[in-house]
Amino acid sequence: MAKESSFDVVSTVDMQEIDNAYQQAKKELTQRYDLKGSGAELSLDKQKKTITVAAPADFVARQVIDIMGSKLIKRGIDLAAVKWGDPQAATGQSVRQTATIVEGIDKETAGKINKDIKAQKLKVKVTIEGDKLRVSSASRDALQEVIAFLKGQDYGQPLQYVNYR
Structure with missing residues (x-):
């Protein structure tokens, strides 16, 4: 036989590459003129494998998600590995959106x-x-x-x- x-x-998914993309996206948030003082925040929880975006408006949240997506692509992470949930209303007019990393x-x-x-x-x-x-x-x-x-x-x-x- x-x-x-x-x-x-x-x-x-290489979590180190996701962390690197997160760091780059966070840095771009502080430097981009249209997002500098907007109050948009990006956070990564490595244990739970989640990415959270908090923004003052849905439009700003989508911009932050696009930035994070572009950084992930540059790092060789397939966007299908990141599943974004529906936007949830937070305090005031702000919006929170969470993504889970599929492994x-x-x-x-x-x-x-x-x-x-x-x-x-x-x-x-x-x-x-x-x-x-x-x-x-x-x-x-x-x-x-x-x-x-x-x-x-x-x-x-x-x-x-x-x-x-």
Whole structure:
């Protein structure tokens, strides 16, 4: 029997790069003339993996989110890894908006990916291991086809393909 090859499908985010993007965005908030005295604030909670924007108006909050998004892109972080919630009214006229950083593949998404791979009718075996999927096959070509197929799909979060053996 041929030796089986495999790879893992994971969804990870480099928190250090997110912290760097946050620091750059915070610095730009203090330097940009249109946002300098606006009272807009940006905060990052590394343990909870959340980014919070507090601003005096919805328009200003969207500007701060755009700044944060541009810094994340420059740092190589996929914007699909950051899920922004709905704006919430805070004290006075101010607005607060929180984003969660998506890491790991939840059971529901893992099941959807598994079902989509099986629908391709390739000779591969998919196992769900916690917050990642392991795809294995005797044929490396089949594994390459699975990676190409998954790159063309949108699961609402960035996927990486690691441990290709």
